[in-house]
Amino acid sequence: MILHPSIFKAYDVRGGYPAEINEETVYLVGRAFAVWLTKKARKQPVIVVGSDARISSPGLKKALVRGILEQGGKIIDIGLATTPMFYFAVNKAKADGGAMVTASHNPAKYNGLKFTLKQARPVGEETGLEEIKLLALRAKFKAAAKKGTLKKKSLFKKYVNFMLRQIKNIEMPDLKIAIDSGNGMAGLILPHLFKRMKRIKIFPLYFKVDCGFPNHEANPLKEDTLNDLKNLMRKKKVDMGVAFDGDGDRVVFLTAEGRPARADFITALLAGEYLKKYPKAKIAFGVNSSRVVREAIAEKGGRPFVSRIGHSFFKEHLWKEGVVFGGELSGHYYFRDFFNADSGIFTMMKVLKIVAQEKKPLSELIKPFERYFASGEINFEVKDKFGIIKNLEKKFSDGRVSKVDGLSVEYKDWWFNVRSSNTEPLLRLNLEAKTKKMLEEKKKMLTIIIKKSS
Known part of the structure; x- marks a missing residue:
């Protein structure tokens, strides 16, 4: 049986089922995770396990459980769950870690695993996933000193009650x-x-x-x-x-008109809410977010905090940098009061709370943030990603340069960010300008430079 190293991504384990990820691979990865977590916890670890409802998930979860039990893990099986509900369970059970069978938003043919430490802190490439990968590839496991245990537990009602507490004492308007x-x-x-x-x-x-x-x-x-x-x-x-x-x-x-509200506008909106609760706090946003997010945070007395793209980076900022809230263009929103993690339903409850308190439609609440024109993400297939970024840095050295994630260059009336994809030969470009005309001019100029360089 071949374990494909390529299934280990920056933040999780993921691949096509059954060619790349299957019961045998998940069994090995489960054993590796249990070995790694036992060493980390210095005891028989308590591990929360959950899964989504993909056709391949029951078989994969069974293999995962078998692997963890063989290495002495004490499993709390929460059954079917959303990923945020899994984070909730890891915290409420005071577990040493967790393993969730899911491939998130990927098409049905994919499946995967998300791992956490205690308090649902993410396990990514730099925080343990590389070690788990090496253990799984080596596949030389010793029998555990003590047998593992399995307990099934539903936290469903507690989770629903937790969500409802977010709008406690808020008089909700009649909404459709x-x-x-x-x-x-x-x-x-x-x-x-x-x-x-x-x-x-x-x-x-x-x-x-x-x-x-x-x-x-x-x-x-x-x-x-x-x-x-x-x-x-x-x-x-x-x-x-x-x-x-x-x-x-x-x-x-x-919005009521059927227009998708930009995720960075939702970040700016929620930032205002969190700065009422945590004055002068740090609010995180991605390098590809609109300049208006930084401005909105500063206007409310907060401290803007620019982050690399990716959930593990955002979560670490909440854990280590004192960030109280953060949002990405991908539709992930991270909250101190949701275990320093992300949740779609928790975000919805917070937005509903603002709509109720302000007595305004969503379109009106985000209108003040419509100050600039954005390109959206433009992908270029190139061979020498890093050579092109270096070339762009030379060409635009007169701007304010930042290297938080790829290359960001800011000017008074426009800015751009270009960064490399972790998994594909792609350069991702985002830019924004004060006028539509300027946006089109700068987009054309950058496109020519990137294509010539490649």
Whole structure:
């Protein structure tokens, strides 16, 4: 049996089923994780295990459990769960770590594993995943001194109650909301949540959990996946639309007009809310976020904190840098009061709270952030990614240069960021300008330079 090293990504384990990831590989990786965590915890580790509802997930979870038990892990099996619910369980169980079978928003043919330490701190390439990979590839395991144990535990009710506490003592207005769960895991929780939010009428779309994703890919960042939701919104004349990804850790909001609200505008909106609770606090945002996020944070007395792209980097900032909230263009939002982790449903509850308190529609709440024109992410397939970045740094050395993630160059009326993809021969370009004309000019100029360099 061949274990493909390529299934180990920067933040998780992921691959096509069964060619790259299957029961045998997951069994080995499960054993490796248990060995690594035992060493880390210096005792028989308590490990929370959960899974999404992909067709391959039950078999993979069974193999994972077998591997962990053989290395003496004490498993708490929470059954089917969203990834944020899994983070909640790791914290509430005071576990030493956790393993979740999921491939998030990826198509149905994929599956994978997400690992955490205690308090749901992420295990990524630089925080243990590389060691787990080497242990799994070596596959030389000694029998554990003590046998592992398995206990099943549901935290479902506690999780729903936790979410409802986010709007406790808030008088909710009469709202009509269309919600697309995309047949993903959020559909497990949403009906139970809204049953107890009497003044909100929801129009559910694809709530039935089916991780074969029969209606559309559960990736709300792809705008064509929002077409059915937009049609439902028009038909029902709702106040807002909400779309979740496959494992429920990402969320996209739509205004009453059916326009997706930019994730950096939602970050700016939520930053204001968190700075009321934590004055002068640090708020994190990605290098590709609009300049308006930095401005909105500063205007509310906060301290802007620029981050590398990726959930493990954001979470570490919350743990180590005193950041209280952060948001990325990918639709991930991170909260101190959600275990320094991300959750689509938690984000939705926070946005609903603001809508209720301000008594304004979402479109009006984000309008003040519409100050600049953004390109969105533009991908270039190139051979020498780092050579091109070096060339751009020379050409634009008169701007304010930053290397937090790739290369960012700022000027008074425009800026750009170019960074390398971790997994593909791609350069990712984002730019923003004060006028549409300037945006098009700068985009054309940068495109020519990148294409000539490649």
